Amino acid sequence: MANRTLTLLMTAAMMLGVCAFLAWGKPPKVVGLFVVSGMAVGSLYALGGIGLVVLYRATGVLNLSNGAIGALGVMCAWQLQQWQVPEVATWFIGIALTTLLALVYGRLIAPGLAWRDPVVKAVATLGFALIVLGVTAFAWEDDVRKFALPSDKVAYTLLGMRITLTRLIVILAAIAIVVAVWLYLSKTRTGLNMRALADNRDISALIGVPIVKTETIAWGISGLIAGFTGLMFGDLVRLEPFVITFMVIPAISAAICGQLRNLGVVLIAGLCIGVIESMMTLSPVLKSIRPIAPFVIAILVLVWVQRGRTNYFAGN
Amino acid sequence: MPITQSAKAGLAFALLAFVLLPVLAGGQWVKIFISTGCFILAASGVAFMYARLGMVSLGQVALMGVGGWVMLRMNHAFELPFEINLAVAGAVTLMFGWLLAMPALKMRGLYLALITLMAAGGLEVIFSTFRFPNGGEGFWGVMPSVAAPFRRPFLVSDDTDYLRYIIAAIVAGFLIIELHMRSAPGRAWAMIRRSEAAAYASGVNVVYYKAWAFGLAGFLAGVSGGLLAGGLGLLDPATFRASESIMLFALMIVGGSRGWLGVVIAAALYRVVPALFNDWSIDADISLIIFGAALLHAITTAPNGLSGQLTDLFTKEVKRT
Amino acid sequence: MIRIDNLTVRFGGVTALDAISADFSQPISGIIGPNGAGKTTTMNAVSGFLDYQGTISWNDEPVDALNPFKRTRWGLRRSFQREQIADDLTVLDNLQAIADNLPGSRSERRANVEQAIESLPISHLVNRKAESLNAYEKRLTDLGRCIIGNPKIVMLDEPCGGLQQEETDRLGELIQKIPLLTRATTLIIDHDVDLISRICAETLVLDFGRRIAFGETSQVLADPKVKAAYLGVEEVAQ
Numbered sequence: 001m002a003n004r005t006l007t008l009l010m011t012a013a014m015m016l017g018v019c020a021f022l023a024w025g026k027p028p029k030v031v032g033l034f035v036v037s038g039m040a041v042g043s044l045y046a047l048g049g050i051g052l053v054v055l056y057r058a059t060g061v062l063n064l065s066n067g068a069i070g071a072l073g074v075m076c077a078w079q080l081q082q083w084q085v086p087e088v089a090t091w092f093i094g095i096a097l098t099t100l101l102a103l104v105y106g107r108l109i110a111p112g113l114a115w116r117d118p119v120v121k122a123v124a125t126l127g128f129a130l131i132v133l134g135v136t137a138f139a140w141e142d143d144v145r146k147f148a149l150p151s152d153k154v155a156y157t158l159l160g161m162r163i164t165l166t167r168l169i170v171i172l173a174a175i176a177i178v179v180a181v182w183l184y185l186s187k188t189r190t191g192l193n194m195r196a197l198a199d200n201r202d203i204s205a206l207i208g209v210p211i212v213k214t215e216t217i218a219w220g221i222s223g224l225i226a227g228f229t230g231l232m233f234g235d236l237v238r239l240e241p242f243v244i245t246f247m248v249i250p251a252i253s254a255a256i257c258g259q260l261r262n263l264g265v266v267l268i269a270g271l272c273i274g275v276i277e278s279m280m281t282l283s284p285v286l287k288s289i290r291p292i293a294p295f296v297i298a299i300l301v302l303v304w305v306q307r308g309r310t311n312y313f314a315g316n
Numbered sequence: 317m318p319i320t321q322s323a324k325a326g327l328a329f330a331l332l333a334f335v336l337l338p339v340l341a342g343g344q345w346v347k348i349f350i351s352t353g354c355f356i357l358a359a360s361g362v363a364f365m366y367a368r369l370g371m372v373s374l375g376q377v378a379l380m381g382v383g384g385w386v387m388l389r390m391n392h393a394f395e396l397p398f399e400i401n402l403a404v405a406g407a408v409t410l411m412f413g414w415l416l417a418m419p420a421l422k423m424r425g426l427y428l429a430l431i432t433l434m435a436a437g438g439l440e441v442i443f444s445t446f447r448f449p450n451g452g453e454g455f456w457g458v459m460p461s462v463a464a465p466f467r468r469p470f471l472v473s474d475d476t477d478y479l480r481y482i483i484a485a486i487v488a489g490f491l492i493i494e495l496h497m498r499s500a501p502g503r504a505w506a507m508i509r510r511s512e513a514a515a516y517a518s519g520v521n522v523v524y525y526k527a528w529a530f531g532l533a534g535f536l537a538g539v540s541g542g543l544l545a546g547g548l549g550l551l552d553p554a555t556f557r558a559s560e561s562i563m564l565f566a567l568m569i570v571g572g573s574r575g576w577l578g579v580v581i582a583a584a585l586y587r588v589v590p591a592l593f594n595d596w597s598i599d600a601d602i603s604l605i606i607f608g609a610a611l612l613h614a615i616t617t618a619p620n621g622l623s624g625q626l627t628d629l630f631t632k633e634v635k636r637t
Numbered sequence: 638m639i640r641i642d643n644l645t646v647r648f649g650g651v652t653a654l655d656a657i658s659a660d661f662s663q664p665i666s667g668i669i670g671p672n673g674a675g676k677t678t679t680m681n682a683v684s685g686f687l688d689y690q691g692t693i694s695w696n697d698e699p700v701d702a703l704n705p706f707k708r709t710r711w712g713l714r715r716s717f718q719r720e721q722i723a724d725d726l727t728v729l730d731n732l733q734a735i736a737d738n739l740p741g742s743r744s745e746r747r748a749n750v751e752q753a754i755e756s757l758p759i760s761h762l763v764n765r766k767a768e769s770l771n772a773y774e775k776r777l778t779d780l781g782r783c784i785i786g787n788p789k790i791v792m793l794d795e796p797c798g799g800l801q802q803e804e805t806d807r808l809g810e811l812i813q814k815i816p817l818l819t820r821a822t823t824l825i826i827d828h829d830v831d832l833i834s835r836i837c838a839e840t841l842v843l844d845f846g847r848r849i850a851f852g853e854t855s856q857v858l859a860d861p862k863v864k865a866a867y868l869g870v871e872e873v874a875q
Contacts, residue, residue: 062426062430064433109612109616112616113615113616117370117425118424118425118426119370119372119425119426119429120615122426122429122430123372123429123565123566123569123611123615124611124612124615124616126374126562126565126566126608126611127566127608127609127610127611127612127615128608128612129608130559130562130563130566130604130605130607130608130611131604131605131608131609131612132608133559133604133608134601134602134603134604134605134606134608135605137601137604138599138601138602138604138605242559246437246558246559249433249434249437249558252430252433252434253434256427256430256431260426288445288446289441289442289445290441291437291438291441292437292438292441292442294434294437294438295431295434295435295437295438296438298430298431298434299416299419299431302419302420302423302427302431303419306419306422306423368725500733500737503723503726503730503731503733503734503737504734504737504738506723506725506726506730506734507723507734509723509725510721510722510723510724511721513684513686513717513721514717514721514722514723515706516684516685516686516705516706516709517684517705517709517713517714517715517717517721518706518709518734518735518738518782519706519709519710519735519737519738519739520706520734520738521706521738522706
């Protein structure tokens with residue numbers, strides 16, 4: 001336990017160090033804007049990472065199609081808004097659609113692969129991602145679109161930084177969802193079942209853990225998170241299917257920083273990746289290669305985590 | 317060393333292609349086949365890693381981009397022969413691949429897939445920001461107007477000759493892989509696939525041999541990228557997007573990761589199908605859907621891919637007669 | 638002789654092995670105990686797959702500083718509960734896979750492999766693909782891998798698992814040839830008490846990670862403490 005807290009603190013410290021370096025010598029107001037924007041996007045990265053990790057731990061599937069189904073969800077929501085459907089309804093429909101897609105995969109396709117290697121299961125989700133992305137790209141022509149939420153227009157000033165309500169909601173939601181998931185996993189029966197499945201699938205089946213029901217819930221949660229993050233990416237980043245689909249990459253980075261199990265680290269890592277990426281805009285040199293930040297951070301964390309140790313049962 | 321049935325068929329096919337294809341192909345199809353040939357070579361890198369070791373690399377096309385970049389830069393910066401540039405492209409890509417993947421090679425196979433996917437995403441951004449060298453100044457070597465000419469290999473005077481050059485390169489690549497498979501590295505790789513514990517118990521330095529495999533795949537990616545640069549004279553960042561690396565891997569599974577037929581099918585699907593769709597005015601996005609569905613189908617039902625199913629069919633027919 | 642001195646293995650809060658000590662001076666020795674006693678854990682420690690405290694040495698050569706693949710090159714050989722041979726390779730390739738990593742010139746390694754093939758009756762299997770072998774032939778190949786080169790320690794984890802009685806007998810006889818073919822000290826884990834009493838001169842008995850008996854096999858098997866451990870009866874008061 002102490003080791004995990006140490007990892008958490010070290011990760012946070014390293015990332016804060018990088019942020020401080022990037023912010024050096026720049027006017028605080030400007031820095032503040034980028035920090036806020038970065039924290040908002042970072043919260044989405046963290047949420048994506050959490051969705052990945054929870055599902056992975058419960059089912060062994062690292063669902064690389066989360067971004068793609070989120071993209072389809074937000075495009076449908078946008079389209080419904082173009083057809084004058086009330087905004088709130090479109091959000092629900094979008095999220096319902098993504099949850100449905102996740103459940104379809106989880107109940108119809110994933111069971112056929114349940115006994116295979118985790119890598120194979122992840123590659124299969126890539127196939128699903130290609131299908132969903134293809135459908136989305138085909139249905140909507142290449143165009144510049146905008147997805148707006150009413151909370152975009154409301155802003156507050158906190159600690160001298162101006163922050164829109166949307167961004168505030170996203171940051172608070174990320175923290176709230178992490179806490180909720182953590183409570184769910186540790187305090188409820190189904191949460192306990194999920195942890196049992198994550199630990200040892202075969203024995204869990206033998207002692208009577210209801211696998212199908214537990215997994216269905218895990219897929220459902222994964223779909224809900226994907227839907228929410230899809231809507232928010234559409235608002236905060238860009239409403240474009242390919243872009244949102246590949247937002248799964250920073251989510252993966254956050255998940256890797258948490259070694260695919262430590263939710264607290266995933267949250268912190270996601271936030272930091274978002275902030276660092278955002279603050280790279282301040283540097284004229286690093287500005288154009290911002291999007292490689294998630295990759296570099298994940299690699300550095302991996303190198304750090306592996307120092308001196310070799311896991312000899314890596315493949316078994 | 318015995319030559320298998322499959323190898324004989326493969327060499328026969330290559331010979332046929334070498335002699336007939338450049339003659340039969342017309343117009344833009346020569347360029348399409350050149351391109352397909354380069355992707356055959358790149359796909360063979362991902363295929364052997366997956367079949368022999370169970371390693372998944374989702375960044376092979378991105379590494380081709382690295383090889384292509386080096387090739388173009390070398391071509392415009394120095395006056396060295398084509399083959400030297402190609403060798404440098406292969407070597408640089410090999411080392412670049414190691415740099416990216418080394419931390420993941422020590423961990424579970426899933427991490428390698430994730431890291432290569434992220435690398436592909438990162439390289440996509442770099443290529444679209446900095447573009448490919450075309451004779452301009454500075455490190456990035458890009459100039460805004462028409463590109464400077466690209467020097468081809470000594471023996472090659474036109475596109476049909478270049479197609480033959482590529483076919484020869486593909487055969488050479490396959491032979492290099494086969495040489496590995498039949499000697500110590502191939503045996504070590506097979507033990508690693510069985511289980512890392514068994515490999516360690518056999519005295520195999522697992523990380524070293526995984527790195528060797530990844531390096532070979534990276535070398536093949538670099539060379540194929542260089543050959544692509546040679547074929548087209550200039551490269552477009554859109555060719556090396558992350559989704560392209562994913563598609564190539566997906567089609568490798570669909571075609572079958574064992575043997576030469578699988579990668580030929582994979583590259584053909586990858587390059588020829590979109591070209592046909594273009595001719596028939598079908599939206600390119602449809603290919604995403606078809607390939608994704610094919611991947612899902614192949615993974616769940618046909619472990620040896622289309623090539624496996626075709627070979628099974630063929631051997632059944634032969635047995636009946 | 639294999640000396641295990643105060644071997645302790647901990648997984649988080651659980652002590653899997655508690656200060657195990659034993660000097661295996663006989664050519665073939667057994668390790669037995671109820672399920673979960675720590676037998677495979679002991680072999681995994683000797684293989685170097687786990688962190689442990691204590692020392693492990695053979696003829697006064699300690700192995701603790703070596704990592705798993707270096708231990709194999711030093712002279713450790715091991716088979717696992719499930720046979721671990723590569724399906725896409727032939728039997729010959731499977732044997733060469735381990736010979737490749739042993740010290741010596743190419744011709745020496747080639748000679749080692751041929752010697753192993755001749756010593757066990759597997760010359761008829763040499764060019765067969767491993768996936769086409771039956772259970773007995775796979776176990777035989779696994780055993781072949783264990784005697785290549787100059788092994789110093791050979792560890793067999795349930796070498797006869799999944800075999801019928803006469804196959805077990807035949808494999809047992811072949812295992813008894815190991816001291817004739819090599820200088821190695823052999824350790825065997827098995828649940829088959831007949832097999833252990835037939836081929837092991839001395840036996841270590843583990844229960845809940847502790848050593849509860851060690852010595853000449855027939856004496857150990859007659860020990861009331863050992864019987865109690867297997868039958869789950871309360872430990873017999875001394």
